[in-house]
Amino acid sequence: MFGSKDHLTTIDNHLYIEDVDCCRLAAEEGTPLYVTSERRLRENIRRYHRAFPDAEKYFAVKANGNLAILQVAAQEGMGADIFSAGELSLVRLAGIPRDMILFNGNSKSEKDHIAALQAGVRISVDSNEELEHLARTARNLDSEAEILFRVNPNVSPKTHPKIATGLRSSKFGIPAEQVAGTYKRAMELEGIKPVGLHCHIGSQILDTAPFAEAAGRMMDITRAVVAEGGNVERIDLGGGLGIQYQPDSTAPLPSDLAKAVLPVIQDSCRDMGIFPQLILEPGRSIVADSTIMLTGVNVVKRAHVNFVAVDAGFNVLARPMLYDSYHHVLAANRAEEQGEETYTIVGPICETGDVLARDRRLPRLVRGDTLAFLDAGAYGFSMASQYNGQPRPAEVLVSEDRWELIRHREDESALLAGQTIPSRLMW
Numbered sequence: 169m170f171g172s173k174d175h176l177t178t179i180d181n182h183l184y185i186e187d188v189d190c191c192r193l194a195a196e197e198g199t200p201l202y203v204t205s206e207r208r209l210r211e212n213i214r215r216y217h218r219a220f221p222d223a224e225k226y227f228a229v230k231a232n233g234n235l236a237i238l239q240v241a242a243q244e245g246m247g248a249d250i251f252s253a254g255e256l257s258l259v260r261l262a263g264i265p266r267d268m269i270l271f272n273g274n275s276k277s278e279k280d281h282i283a284a285l286q287a288g289v290r291i292s293v294d295s296n297e298e299l300e301h302l303a304r305t306a307r308n309l310d311s312e313a314e315i316l317f318r319v320n321p322n323v324s325p326k327t328h329p330k331i332a333t334g335l336r337s338s339k340f341g342i343p344a345e346q347v348a349g350t351y352k353r354a355m356e357l358e359g360i361k362p363v364g365l366h367c368h369i370g371s372q373i374l375d376t377a378p379f380a381e382a383a384g385r386m387m388d389i390t391r392a393v394v395a396e397g398g399n400v401e402r403i404d405l406g407g408g409l410g411i412q413y414q415p416d417s418t419a420p421l422p423s424d425l426a427k428a429v430l431p432v433i434q435d436s437c438r439d440m441g442i443f444p445q446l447i448l449e450p451g452r453s454i455v456a457d458s459t460i461m462l463t464g465v466n467v468v469k470r471a472h473v474n475f476v477a478v479d480a481g482f483n484v485l486a487r488p489m490l491y492d493s494y495h496h497v498l499a500a501n502r503a504e505e506q507g508e509e510t511y512t513i514v515g516p517i518c519e520t521g522d523v524l525a526r527d528r529r530l531p532r533l534v535r536g537d538t539l540a541f542l543d544a545g546a547y548g549f550s551m552a553s554q555y556n557g558q559p560r561p562a563e564v565l566v567s568e569d570r571w572e573l574i575r576h577r578e579d580e581s582a583l584l585a586g587q588t589i590p591s592r593l594m595w
């Protein structure tokens with residue numbers, strides 16, 4: 169019923185994650201609730217280690233910044249791809265070694281550069297202008313920035329346009345033809361030590377060909393940099409491997425990615441006589457399918473469309489609203505029943521676009537039922553908001569037959585946090 173998702177099963181009509189009954193979770197922890205299988209998370213990481221035994225793997229923290237999940241990633245030997253000083257604090261707390269952290273981003277402030285330099289992590293430089301700013305800041309701190317250059321390889325990843333990042337028209341990276349010149353400039357700059365090249369072509373990519381194409385472009389650029397006398401010690405191919413959101417679809421595995429990119433890199437590097445450290449930055453393919461989101465049914469409305477209104481909207485799971493993404497849904501308390509009715513599942517937010525799923529066949533639903541949205545671990549909680557005065561949900565980590573809270577449910581006080589009323593208005 170769940171294909172390769174062997175952390176999910178049904179017993180007596182209830183959905184289980186590992187050995188925990190999701191109906192019990194909903195009853196005891198409330199809904200909406202994010203629930204992660206520790207076993208699946210570890211297995212997904214180990215799959216990357218098996219496919220790429222010599223590469224460093226940096227978990228893309230933007231996919232899921234929960235500290236317990238980062239702790240598991242650290243225990244399993246992952247580094248981190250971070251995009252802000254906030255994410256830097258998270259990964260340092262989780263114990264990820266500084267030598268395996270890359271500070272990415274197309275719009276870093278001086279404060280971000282200082283945070284990266286003081287923490288001693290590498291920085292991915294996204295533009296010629298950033299290079300000059302960073303060099304100045306590093307010199308002011310009497311420090312030296314080890315940098316990679318984010319390259320724009322102009323490769324089409326065949327994914328949703330909002331999450332394609334490697335096209336010429338995207339805001340990310342230095343145009344491929346400029347990189348060798350920029351690298352040369354960096355070698356002359358005091359305060360800067362260029363050590364490699366970085367790219368990331370997009371997310372939820374279901375075909376390995378664009379990765380191979382990007383690897384080829386990276387090798388062409390490496391050749392040009394080496395010809396200028398540059399030292400390329402690190403090549404970072406980013407993340408982006410897609411997962412199987414639709415039950416009848418297929419997605420490549422890390423081993424398929426390895427088959428597509430390793431020969432391209434290894435052959436070219438051997439030709440050039442260099443042996444750089446390969447880096448990958450997977451997010452979604454590590455954490456998405458480890459996690460489900462449980463949500464409670466509040467209202468079933470039989471109108472022009474059959475609506476089922478649940479307690480999670482795009483404030484909890486933004487992906488369907490942002491990208492028309494599909495998440496498979498089932499009734500956690502009637503998981504073995506056939507679909508009898510067709511429903512559009514909507515949230516509690518005051519917007520017509522607050523639709524989590526359309527035209528789903530489910531058992532006849534009533535108030536109090538629990539729905540499970542699968543594959544919710546990547547860009548799920550991390551994109552949740554408090555819109556419409558909705559406190560954000562709790563998260564739990566399941567291991568075999570027990571679970572632990574890894575993030576408390578917010579209450580209304582979270583909506584007040586950080587706010588002040590000027591005294592002149594208090595009368």
Ligand SMILES: Cc1ncc(COP(=O)(O)O)c(C=O)c1O
Binds near residue numbers: 368453
């Ligand atoms: C620089 C960078 N690395 C890695 C990732 C992770 O991508 P994914 O979650 O698709 O593996 C992203 C997000 O797209 C990214 O921007």
Ligand SMILES: N[C@@H](CCCC[NH3+])C(=O)O
Binds near residue numbers: 331371372487547
């Ligand atoms: N947030 C997107 C992925 C963005 C990747 C970050 N560059 C999603 O949910 O699919």
